[in-house]
Amino acid sequence: MxxxxxxxxxxxxxxxxxxxxxxxxxxxxxNGNEVETAKNSHGAQGAVSGAVTEEDLETFEEEGKNPFGETIPADKLSEDNVKDYIHGMSHQKVKAKKKWYFYEMHPERITWLLESLDQVELKHEDVYKRILQKWQAGNFDTVDDDHNAIWNLNNGTVGKATGILSPEEEKKFVEKNK
Missing domain, CATH: 1.20.5 (Single alpha-helices involved in coiled-coils or other helix-helix interfaces)
Incomplete structure (x- = not known):
C-alpha cells in the first residue's frame, strides 16, 4: 500500500x-509562427494587433485613433510607443522563437510613424527613421537586423530574430495571427 x-x-x-x-x-x-498573448511594453490594451483592413483604418480615423488602433496622437508618441509599433510590425517578416505581439506591416502605419517622428523628440529617432524609410521603399532585405536593432533597444533576452520568413511563411503567419 x-x-x-x-x-x-x-x-x-x-x-x-x-x-x-x-x-x-x-x-x-x-517555430516563430505564433504570437504569444502578452502586452507590449507600453501596456497597450486598445491596440489592434494582427492584420488590419482598409475598413479598420477608416474606422480608427473616424474614432480619432492612430493606425494602430490606439488613442495616442502622433505628437504624444513616446520612445516605447515607436519601438513597440516597429517591433510588432517586424514580427510579420522575421523568424524568432518568441513573438509577443504583432502589428501588420501596412504602408499607412509606416507613413504615419515616419511623419510622427517629425512631431516628437526621441532618443533613437535616427534608428527609427532609417528602418521606416527602408520599409517605406519596400526594402526588407535586412528586416531581421531591423528587428534586432529595436530588440536590443528594448534590452531583449528572448525572441531575437534569426532570419527572414519566406513570402509563403509570411503569408501563413499573417493569416494565422489575424
Whole structure:
C-alpha cells in the first residue's frame, strides 16, 4: 500500500512537472509562427494587433485613433510607443522563437510613424527613421537586423530574430495571427 502511494505521488509530480514544462513551451518550442498573448511594453490594451483592413483604418480615423488602433496622437508618441509599433510590425517578416505581439506591416502605419517622428523628440529617432524609410521603399532585405536593432533597444533576452520568413511563411503567419 505504501509503495502504491509513493508511486502515485511520484507519477503526479512527473505529470505535473511535464504540464508545467509544456506550458512554458519547452516541449514544443515555437517555430516563430505564433504570437504569444502578452502586452507590449507600453501596456497597450486598445491596440489592434494582427492584420488590419482598409475598413479598420477608416474606422480608427473616424474614432480619432492612430493606425494602430490606439488613442495616442502622433505628437504624444513616446520612445516605447515607436519601438513597440516597429517591433510588432517586424514580427510579420522575421523568424524568432518568441513573438509577443504583432502589428501588420501596412504602408499607412509606416507613413504615419515616419511623419510622427517629425512631431516628437526621441532618443533613437535616427534608428527609427532609417528602418521606416527602408520599409517605406519596400526594402526588407535586412528586416531581421531591423528587428534586432529595436530588440536590443528594448534590452531583449528572448525572441531575437534569426532570419527572414519566406513570402509563403509570411503569408501563413499573417493569416494565422489575424
Amino acid at each position: 505504501k509503495k502504491m502511494i509513493v508511486f502515485s505521488l511520484i507519477g503526479l509530480l512527473i505529470v505535473g512537472g511535464g504540464v508545467m514544462w509544456y506550458a512554458q513551451g519547452e516541449l514544443m518550442p515555437s
